[in-house]
Amino acid sequence: MFRGEQWMRGYRVRWVMRRHKSDRIIGALTVVLLGVGLIVIYTIGPMRVNVLNATYGSNYSENYFVIRQAINVILSLIVLVVAFKLPYQVIRKFSKVVMFGGLALSALLAILAVAGSSLAKCELGACRWFDFGGLSFQPAEVLKIGLVLYLAGLMAERKKEGKLSSLDFWIPFAVVSGLSLLFVVVIQKDLGTGVSLMAIILAMLFMSGVKIQYFIATLGVVAACGVVAIVSSPHRVERLLTFNSEDSSDTYHIENAMIAIGTGGLLGVGIGNSVQATGYLPESINDSVFAVMGETFGFVGLVVIVGCFTILLMRLLRTANYLQDTEESLVVVGVFAWATAHVVINIASMTGLIPLTGITLPLLSYGGTSMLFTAAALGLALQLSCYTSREPRTEEKVSASAKTTHEPRRRVA
């Protein structure tokens, strides 16, 4: 069934699976979720404008957020199509550029912040954004996609060379991952994004086929660093403490998110009837949009939304499992981990399962760069879903080691 196929002229020619249609479910769910998000912003955007204008005397027009979100959705769909169409073999050429570009941008942001430039946008002492006259951009998003592309390439190459256990792999892996986390967690003080970076790094490492004891050791190092990072920053200690303390804005935020979700009941209050979005719930259109949906659509609606995300994520996981090419498979694992981290952290925050971490809900939250990068990642995964085989990868068991090769293989469906 394999046949040679020449990709673009002048580029590497290789044997690949026959290109077939993409995973329709991934594409459909992406579009559906973007649409639902737009509808919700359409109803609560004017409320948000009203609150901002009344409270801070700002002068947004009524449909400011709705129009911006519509533009974001259109741009995201364009980005998605571009990422879907632009061959991965082209994209992978730029993996190092993206990776080191992301690190360079993070460094530049830190320098600008220290210099006090207005290009660096800071909130509460955390400088996470470039600000180009109203258009803000978070370099951590570049780091995410950079890590996915770079680590996939690095891991696949070392694996092919049989060097996954050697320093040739671990040194670049540790340096790139460590620098990324350093910028995001320590300098930008963005624990939420840090956790999602961590999810990407660890999921890809896990799926790279590295020996399980190495993986566990890595987890140990991460845990140790985590403790140090948390203790070293009063900002984060507070975050953890607020989970149980009164009178803080985070407690208020979570409380009001849960009021929104709780009042939704079984079927919700209906579109346009959210009261919590009229100013009680902070970040109603961004990080808290899930809570507004809970109020609007109720338990049934949220189960449908959580179900959509679950199916989308499982399809990504399945795609990774059926991609014979290790690098491509790892890219999809990275996208999966990225999206999963955002979905789980956001929803768990809103339902009071974990401390509040300011992180967006993919495809649904208002917010430009986050949505564009998510769309790009999903577009790429969608492209790769065109190359899955009918059989799953002959993949490592959980405790992959030299010994396992002697054990009889069992087919995994």
Add this chain to the structure above:
Amino acid sequence: MSRNKLLKMGLLAVMGVIVVRLFFIQIVQHDEWVEKAAAQQTLMNVLKAERGEIYMLDGDEPVAVVMNATVYTVIIDPMVAEQDEVEKKLTEVLGDKRVAEWGDVFQDKSRRYYVVGKNVERRAAEQIAEAELTGVWLQASTKRVYPEGELAANLLGFVNADGVGQYGVEGALNDELVGTDGLLKTVKDINNVALSIGEDNIKIPAEDGENIVLTIDRNMQYNVEKIIAGKAKELGFQNVSAVVLDPNSGKVMAMANYPGYDPADYGNVKSAADYINHVVEDPFEPASVCKTFTFATGVEYGVMSPEKMFVNNGETTVDGWPIRNASQESFLLGDQTLQTAFNYSLNTGSTQVLRWLGGSETDINAQGMARLYDYYYNHFGLGQATGIELIEATGLLYAPEQVEYGVASTYANMTFGQNMQVTMIQVAAAIASIVNGGDYYTPTVVAGKMVDGEFVKNEEPKPVRQTVSKQTSETMREMLYGTRRAWRSNGTDKEGYYVGGKTGTAQVIKNGEYSFDETWATYVGVGGTEGELPEYVIMVRVWEENKLADGQKHALPTFNAIKDYVQDYLRIKPAA
């Protein structure tokens, strides 16, 4: 198990936890969260009913004497307000209505609500509104205003800080005046703006209070107050009260108390006693004006006439207690008519009438006491509330069956208005019925109400009972007239007018005994065109603590001054 499958299981497990958590929050805890939401999202606004205004009459035209004015509270949001601009403008406009120091207001900008001005008049509020200052807003409320100042303060009462009427018309008719507040219950946004979201929103409009029109004639009230204030100073007494009644309807035309107070500054009085409307709230021993009631009872039972003779010894003994006359002149001793007894207020005369009421010449018996009590209490309404629309004292009248008090000596005293307590309005209303042909009208101060600017009059009052016969009424008019005629040497009553009246000088009980250093002076008089039914009843009371006030010397001249004014004001014509 493959690593991919492990991730898949992990994902499903986490999503499962989330769904369970959602079920817990949205289904299990649903009511709890709805309650929490309601606690912060519900706007409960009382829609204030406007308190009714109070009117007096100017002729037939109602004029407002108690009105509402809108005043404003000025509030600042220090976080949004621009200090320099706000400080400059508000300092200028608010003046002495400013209640906060600017330093304090802007010290803590996170406090987003600071009251800087109270009771700000509309004009100043408009200036503030026109300046369109960011972070400054106005909250309207109402307060009572009194265009006539202190006029009839004790009659009108005042409204306390909680909006509840106190004393007077405001207190007695609070329920009618206050109206019914409405309610606005709605969902609100974080800035307390009502939202149309939700199905439980309620709006019950407020029902404003009634605008009450009093029977009080504003001009007469004003002038009677002026007269009694003048007399109080002239005669040297601290307290004078007076009431002017239309005997043919029971309508009170003036109800005046001196001293009054300023209802707009009601907190600024020496004691709560200053709020009392003595005409209706203050029971006292009316003294000899009561002889009118005794003699009317005697005439009703046919046991006496003005010409009937009795023997005056200057004093008489009842149950071993001496009853003495105030006038001990020798020409009054021996055989005298009862008109003379009335003229010179001889207690021996009224005591004799009580004896005759029992069919005895020498003893006060049960029949006499029963007859007197029946007339005093049931016919004249003494010792019981009249039913006027004000806060009223009942007074005190001992029934004959009352142990210890229902005795002959008490009743002998009651014939001249001691050992009993009544209010001025009780006396005035009873006298009105005695002179108008026997029709008792419940005294009233309410003429009707203003509805949408129109004066809707109450039904004309009807008599509630017959106190005495027409014949007795005529006899009593003559007796009252005779009393004044006997004293008319001073020329106070012009020819062609009918004026009758009776003085009273009451001993005052202090510490359970009659005091010798304080007496209260009363006078009740009636008048009109000669030969016609009287058109006014005036009751006057003059007193001061530890001072001897005399009916003849103090109450009478006060009555005369009021009578002259009322006679002119009502344009009562002399008989041709």
